[in-house]
Amino acid sequence: MKTNRFLSIVFLAIFCTGALYYHFRQSQSNDINLENKALTDIFTGPEKVHPKLGSPPRYDIYQTRPDNPEVLAAVAFNTYDITPRIKGYAGPVKLLVAISTDGTIKDVRVLKHSETPSYVFTLDEFMAQFKGKNIADSFQLGKDIDGITRATMTSEAVARSVDKGAKAIGRQILELDVGGPSGDRPKTLSYIHIIVPLMLFIVAVGGVLGRNTFLRGLALLTGFVYLGLIKSTMVSVVQLVNIGMLKFPDFVTNPLWYCLVVMTLLSSVILGMVYCGSICPFAGVQEVLFHLGRKLKWEELKFSHKVAGQARYVKFGILFVVLAASFIIGNSSAANVEVFLILFAAHASQAGWAFVVFILTLSVFHFRFWCKFLCPIGAFNGLLADKSIYKIQFGPECGGCGVCDKVCPVGAIQMVDDKPLIDYPECTLCNKCVEKCPKEILFLTRNRQQGLTKHD
């Protein structure tokens, strides 16, 4: 399909140029300007801030009195200089921490982060908890510090880096008796978050290969409960941008991120839209809502093949714009526009919630409205699926009855010259066409009919 090839080229061009631009900008910039800005914000009096120096690197802040020589009043440091390995959900959260010489935390300011913006709305209240605490205190999340709801990894990273950094500075520079870091629990690899996603993909692939509706339903339900409700972790454009920015979470603390990304990519290039068809938590939500609408006998919104076919390009437009914007801004949070992230993270502005309600309502009247026309990560998965090794194809005996076209719930099949042409980026591998074909000549097989796809 020429259009899909063109879209793939545009995607690659934006992704590669954007990533290069981002890394070029990163190589030109450093944190010094941000640190200076935060310091002038915190120390508004006559204090004198000395340039960053020493090991561990820090700013010494002196009290200037007319009668006395300069007296050290506080020390400030960038947590990244001391604890570069502590990461939030999407890479390090860089903080500037200012400590008085008696060990009291004067202020904690965010310098840089790539966390979900809806969490940033509550980050200020979270930071306020550190103010006035003594660095010798315990900083355990959930005990001494309240975490940000559904952003445990971000909260944990902040608490641990303040704790470790402040205690190191306290011991080495201020020579205080502060003891060891309290928030540093030993890291253990959580095998359950490798096994569950692995099982999830096995069940989903089993459903596709075995044409088993029960397995597909089971995978969708597990995806909804585990990925949506329990982990609030889904494949999204934010991850795609983070990959371009080379920002990866810590494998030991977040193996699910790696499993999900790797298995989605693999399944897409081998079989097609396995993730979108049988795993995505929001897919299940939309399908249930749509069936509810039919149960209630509400009129379905049907669109013509032609217009719906053109409208599907909207999601590619969204994908390209959010990718470009994120790389230009230099923060993957700009890409956080996907409705499922808002819904399952349960943090959003009024506009975000209005959008969720809008899309959920549309899902009642049109099958997978979001997936078909708007989902940017669905668009990306579709581009991979278009090149998948195995595809649903029809045999030479096809008489052109058009049953498959009629039963396809996502409108991925169109009869052209009495032959079904499948739009692979739209096909969710539900197998309805395969099951209903009266001649039983539609089957999932190795991609041998490249020439028979739409628009060629």
Next chain:
Amino acid sequence: MIKPTIKSSDKILAVLLLLSVLMVGQIMNENINSIRLAALSGSAKPKVDVDKVKAKLRQAGLTPYEAKYWKIIDARPQKD
């Protein structure tokens, strides 16, 4: 009940997509603003001492204006 024809549904689709794109744009705008504000002050949200600014304005013989920007930067001006 009036059933929408395919043709009229296509028009509805165009309107729905336009609305969706506008909402996505608004959400993206909010995200970008939240990142910008975070970078602006070195913290998640800048804090402005409105009373101090107002006092300075009054000192200069001006009347403080209840600008909408107070809200954007999350400062709450006192009612005069």
